[in-house]
Each structure stands twice: as structure tokens, then as C-alpha cells.
Amino acid sequence: MSAGDRPPGARELLAGKSVLVCCGTGGVGKTTVSAALALLAARSGRRALVLTVDPARRLADSLGVRSELHEATRIPIPGEVAPGGELWAMMLDPKRTFDGLVERFAPSAEARRRILANHYYQRASESLSGSQEYMAMEKLLEVATDGRFDLVVLDTPPTRNALDFLDAPRRLLAALEEGALKWLMMPRFSAARAGLRVFGQGGAKLFSFFEGLTGSEVVAGISEFVSSFSTLLEGFRGRAADVQSLLRSPSSAFVMVASPTRLSLSEAVYFHDRLREGGLPLGAFVINRVRPRPASGALPETPWAAGLPRRPPEGVDADPDAWGAMLSQTWEHLREEIRGAEIDRQNVRLLRRRCGDDVPYLLLPELDDDVHDVEALDRLAPWLGGSRIEE
Amino acid sequence: MISLLSHRVVFVGGKGGVGRSTISAALGLAASRRGLRTVIAEMNGSETMADIFGRGPVGYAGGELRPGLHAVSITPSAAVEEYLVRQLKFRVLYNLVFGNRFIEPFMNAVLGLSDLISVGKVMDLEWMVDATRPSGLAWDLVVVDAPATGHSLSMLRTPRTMMDITRVGPLYQNARLIRDLLEDHRRTCFLGVSLAEEMPVQEMSEMVARLRAEVPIELTGIVVNGVRPRPFDGDELAAFRAFERWAARHHGPAEDAARTARRMVHRRARHEAQIRQLAATADLPLVEVPLLPHGRRAEDLLDPIALRLEPWL
Numbered sequence A: 001m002s003a004g005d006r007p008p009g010a011r012e013l014l015a016g017k018s019v020l021v022c023c024g025t026g027g028v029g030k031t032t033v034s035a036a037l038a039l040l041a042a043r044s045g046r047r048a049l050v051l052t053v054d055p056a057r058r059l060a061d062s063l064g065v066r067s068e069l070h071e072a073t074r075i076p077i078p079g080e081v082a083p084g085g086e087l088w089a090m091m092l093d094p095k096r097t098f099d100g101l102v103e104r105f106a107p108s109a110e111a112r113r114r115i116l117a118n119h120y121y122q123r124a125s126e127s128l129s130g131s132q133e134y135m136a137m138e139k140l141l142e143v144a145t146d147g148r149f150d151l152v153v154l155d156t157p158p159t160r161n162a163l164d165f166l167d168a169p170r171r172l173l174a175a176l177e178e179g180a181l182k183w184l185m186m187p188r189f190s191a192a193r194a195g196l197r198v199f200g201q202g203g204a205k206l207f208s209f210f211e212g213l214t215g216s217e218v219v220a221g222i223s224e225f226v227s228s229f230s231t232l233l234e235g236f237r238g239r240a241a242d243v244q245s246l247l248r249s250p251s252s253a254f255v256m257v258a259s260p261t262r263l264s265l266s267e268a269v270y271f272h273d274r275l276r277e278g279g280l281p282l283g284a285f286v287i288n289r290v291r292p293r294p295a296s297g298a299l300p301e302t303p304w305a306a307g308l309p310r311r312p313p314e315g316v317d318a319d320p321d322a323w324g325a326m327l328s329q330t331w332e333h334l335r336e337e338i339r340g341a342e343i344d345r346q347n348v349r350l351l352r353r354r355c356g357d358d359v360p361y362l363l364l365p366e367l368d369d370d371v372h373d374v375e376a377l378d379r380l381a382p383w384l385g386g387s388r389i390e391e
Numbered sequence B: 001m002i003s004l005l006s007h008r009v010v011f012v013g014g015k016g017g018v019g020r021s022t023i024s025a026a027l028g029l030a031a032s033r034r035g036l037r038t039v040i041a042e043m044n045g046s047e048t049m050a051d052i053f054g055r056g057p058v059g060y061a062g063g064e065l066r067p068g069l070h071a072v073s074i075t076p077s078a079a080v081e082e083y084l085v086r087q088l089k090f091r092v093l094y095n096l097v098f099g100n101r102f103i104e105p106f107m108n109a110v111l112g113l114s115d116l117i118s119v120g121k122v123m124d125l126e127w128m129v130d131a132t133r134p135s136g137l138a139w140d141l142v143v144v145d146a147p148a149t150g151h152s153l154s155m156l157r158t159p160r161t162m163m164d165i166t167r168v169g170p171l172y173q174n175a176r177l178i179r180d181l182l183e184d185h186r187r188t189c190f191l192g193v194s195l196a197e198e199m200p201v202q203e204m205s206e207m208v209a210r211l212r213a214e215v216p217i218e219l220t221g222i223v224v225n226g227v228r229p230r231p232f233d234g235d236e237l238a239a240f241r242a243f244e245r246w247a248a249r250h251h252g253p254a255e256d257a258a259r260t261a262r263r264m265v266h267r268r269a270r271h272e273a274q275i276r277q278l279a280a281t282a283d284l285p286l287v288e289v290p291l292l293p294h295g296r297r298a299e300d301l302l303d304p305i306a307l308r309l310e311p312w313l
């Protein structure tokens, strides 16, 4: 380690990396941390892109990213930037990305047109579980390999479980292959042609049953979507394999963002273990919104015992009762904050003991205000750099 | 005037994690205490009610939480199975095809099938008869702990979508019945839940606008959950200002206390700004529910919350 006993921080995390994927459950700060990491990289002289999903409106506004753009936007950064450093941001549009894939892999202009115009394709591309995540990875592959950026930081969509994100492509492909093809292709195409008698009877019955349930137009429409879509699956599978190898390469790393609550950290442990099992690289834990510890440490039970005046001191004009009540209430709150800060640190210690010290743990403080501009992101930078929130 | 309990079905919706389940539980408990036989329907197979009330999973069949208060956990695949087996009459046929676990999500994605059938299951509860009760109905109130915003929206839209897609057949007929109940203001209403924070407020405003445009369900009001009370008023606020000035010349505990007091005041101001924003953009009545102290059992949150909801019952 270079700078004395400074703990490893984002510098170590970023060194030699060209792809970072920020995972975590809903609302923990994935979007904020992704932007802060990209900003830090830009300041140190790299061309960094943050690929973001659903940023809070004020953050999007102040960064100037809009989903209608579908393009990387250069974000001006005031203050010191090492030569060559640039910050770019781009907002994901899963539907557009899906359409882009269809355009790329459709065997003919006619097939492409048929798929894109199909009503069921339009629904599926928006609501098929896993499609948002799959498309995030697809976009990542695109921007990570086109040479325009030194670093791409991928923010991920809110999921209940951080692993949902990793499982998404498999889920999507399975849904398309198993769910759609095996079934809908069966009665009309395969069963009749290949004489799959096992399904044949049941499939045909079910097919007509569904026609009875929804009308034959619907079944025909879905069948059409599925059969034309099947020509794309080879291409999709290929891309999914490329994403997998990109994520496994030594220049990629996952960043697990969590809050310092027990629940969130046990998610983090689970994620860590699963990445290990899967041979995927964990770059860092980022524990966001750690409650700051007041400067004076442990405090007595009452403000008076700590030497604060029970009544307004000489020259201070305030109602004595109100002064006392205000200070008592504040004191209670301060002690609550100290307890909270201790609980957070205790939880992080448990995580550390469980997952070992070969991964950096970056602890970001809870700021007094939301993080919605470059200036606020900069305020998180020193902690990302590896300075300690005392433990 | 909001009167949630004069409806038969209340959908409780909002962004993930804002407290939809807690508000649903408090509402259900309050209703059952007023003698309404109440069932809380959880979507997506979650078992939050069982957790809150400290019992084992209630499952798709449902179970009792407290006297007069029940919960059911609606799993999409179980609802689809129940519906299709009833329609198909042949379980073998069902198993043959839906035995593949990817088909149900696929059919939901292209057709909204499980969403429709899950909402249909909620409506089944409303329709359920019980000849032994004076009303002849099994439930006086159905509280729906709806999924997070995006999924709730597509769920509430699904009857209309299904009608557009199918135009004939039993699914069309079912969708129409469900739509009629969903959009009947005397029987069904929607209660929003948000936090006084930027993202949930933004999401709730958008949700309300989209419901207004796409689903004519009755919008009652929004519960603003987890709000911090105003720390100081009047003389106390003046005392805080005086203390802040005095503390600027001191170190140690005085400095910490001043910083904490400032944080309390700022946080409240930020919450108030978000509440004003929500009131303006959603244009609905709001009720505040305070952030209750950490470390309480989930069940202990319910009484103080129910008290806040009182004027809307």
C-alpha cells in the first residue's frame, strides 16, 4: 500500500479496470456510487462513462442526461481534472436496446419489420422479466468494446436481490427459448412435422384451448412473434456469452453497494459468496450512508452533565423553558445518532470478519442532503479514495 | 372526505420499500377492530403479513392473523394454475404444458395473463359468499398490499389491456368483470404510500398521473410515511437559533449538539418541501405518518399508524 497506512480505496479498485458493475438492492445508492466512481476516474485523467438507470430527476437534470438522448453526453466538471480526464453519462433505454438487437440479428429486412411491428414483441420487450437487466448488459458490451472510453461504470436496475441482475440474461433466454418456443412452436410446427407424439395430442388440445380462451387471433399473433423471433436466438445467445466473458475478464469487477444495516449486509455476504462460487471478481464493498460519528465521542446522559448551560447563558436572549426543552430534545437525538453510528460500525466489522480483508471496504458517510450534483458527488470522493470513517 | 372503509377493496400502492405492507397491515387491523371481517391480499407470493403478525406462512389458501383479520398470499403461478385447471378441466393437460416453469412468466409478459388472474383472485375475494353471515358475503373488506409502482400499474391496467387484445372469449369476459369492479368508485379505491423524499415523491406523482390517464380507479389520498415531526416550534425555534449562535463560539459537546439540532431542522424542512411538492403534483389529500423509533417490533408500529389513518377510515 502506497500512502502510509491508508486503507485500499477506489484507486486500488480502479487500477487496471475498464468495467465496473455496481450491484445492490433497491435504494441503497447504486446510481449515486456509480456516478461518484466515474467522476473520480475522470478527475484522475480517464475517459469515464457512467451508464445509468433511472437516476433521481435532480441528479439527471444536473448531469444533463436524458433518456431521449440514447447517446453518451459529456458532463462538464468544474475544478481540477488531470489531463485527458472526461466524464460522460448515458441513460439506459432497455426497449431501444432490445430493438437494436433485433435490428442487428434479424436475418432479413422483412423479418426485422415483422418482429418490430408485432404487438406481442412490443409487450415482451418491455415487460419480460430480466429484459431490463439483459439490455443493461448488452449496452455495456457495446460501449465497453467500442474504444471510446477507458472506463465504463454500469449502474444496475433496482432489484429485490442483487443477484437477480446476474441471473437476468439466463432468465430471459430461458423464458424465450423454453417458455415461448417449446410450447408455442409445438402444436403447429414441430408436433405436426416431427411427429412428437408425446406432446402432439396435448399440445394441439391446449392450442385449441387457448384459442377458445383468447380467440384465435391472439394465439396466431403470439405464434408469429415466437416463430420469427426464434431466428434471433442464436445471435442473442452469442451476445450473452460475450457478456459473460467480459464480466469474467481481469479488467472487470463488481462493486457491491449496501447500506450498513444487518439486512443489507447479509445480502452483501450472500452476493460475495455467490460471486466467489461463480468465479466472478468482486472489486469492492461500498457501504453507503454510514451515519457519521459525532466528534466528541461518548456522551453523558444529559446535556447539563456535559457542561451545557441549563438556562440561557449571559447575553443570550431566549425563553428559559424553551431553551431547556430544545436542548433536551437535541441531546436525546444526538445520543440516538451516536448509538446509530456505533451500530453501523459494528455491522461493518461483522461483514469484514465474514468476508476477509482482501477486498477494499469503502465506507461513505450519510450526507446531510441528497446527492444530486457534481459538487455533492465530489464530497463523496475522499471516502472513495480510501480515507477512513474511523472504525 | 375520505372514507376508506366504505369501500370493499382498497389497493395500497407506491415505490418499493416505502411502507406499503405496514400501511396495509395497519389499515386491515383498524378495519377488523371496527368489526369488519377483513382480508389482506399480498401479491407475488410474499408473506410479509405472516412476518409482521408473527405466524407461519399463510399461503395461497390464506390464514388468520388476528380475530376477524386474515391474509392470503397470491402467488401468480398458483393463481394461474387454479384458473386454468378450472377452465381446462384436465389437470394432466395443465401439467404437461405449464409444468415448464418458464411458460407462466412468458405468457404474463406477452399477454399479462398472470397479472390479470392475480387481480381476478383479489376480486374473487370480494365476490366470495358466506351464507352464514348476515351480509351473505365472506369478506367486508379486502386490503390489497399491491406490488411496487411499475408492476402495480401494469396490474391495474391489465383488464383493459386484455379486453383490447382478446375482444372475445372467456378471458375477455373475465377481464370485463374485473374492470367493472376495479373502476367502480363505490366499491374499489386506491390509497398511495410515499416517503417525503425525492424519488418516492417523483414516482408517486407519476403513478397518480398515469392512473388518471389510463385507469379510472378512485384515487383517495396519499399516506406520507416516515415523516420526522417538526423538532422545534415558536419559542423553541428561537431558542435553537440563539443556541446555534452561542455554540459557534464553543467546541466539544456544544458543537455536536448544535450540528445535530441543525440537522433536525434541515431534515424537517426538506421533508416539508417534498410534501408540498407531492401535494402540488399529485393534487390529492395527504396524511402524515411519523417515523417511529428504531428497534420496535413491526407489529408495534401498527397501532400508532392506525391512529393517524383514523380520519380517513
Ligand SMILES: Nc1ncnc2c1ncn2[C@@H]1O[C@H](COP(=O)(O)OP(=O)(O)OP(=O)(O)O)[C@@H](O)[C@H]1O
Pocket: A024, A025, A026, A027, A028, A029, A030, A031, A032, A033, A053, A054, A055, A056, A156, A157, A158, A159, A288, A289, A364, A365, A366, A367, A368, A369, A370, A371, A372, B198, B199
Ligand atoms: N451518502 C449519501 N448521503 C445522503 N444521501 C444519499 C447518499 N447516497 C445516496 N443518497 C440519496 O439516496 C437516494 C437513493 O440513492 P440512489 O438513487 O443512488 O439509489 P439506487 O440504489 O440507485 O436506487 P434504485 O435502486 O431505486 O435505483 C437519492 O435521493 C440519493 O441522493
Ligand SMILES: Nc1ncnc2c1ncn2[C@@H]1O[C@H](COP(=O)(O)OP(=O)(O)OP(=O)(O)O)[C@@H](O)[C@H]1O
Pocket: B015, B016, B017, B018, B019, B020, B021, B022, B023, B048, B148, B225, B226, B289, B290, B291, B292, B293, B298, B301
Ligand atoms: N412509520 C414507520 N416508522 C418506522 N418504521 C417503518 C414505518 N413504516 C414502515 N417501517 C419499516 O420500514 C420497512 C419497510 O416497510 P414495508 O415492508 O411496509 O415496506 P414495503 O413498501 O411493503 O416494502 P417492499 O417494497 O419491500 O414490499 C419495514 O421494516 C417497516 O417495519
Ligand SMILES: [Mg+2]
Pocket: A030, A031, A032, A053, A054, A055, A155, A156, A158
Ligand atoms: Mg438507481
Ligand SMILES: [Mg+2]
Pocket: B020, B021, B022, B048, B145
Ligand atoms: Mg411489502
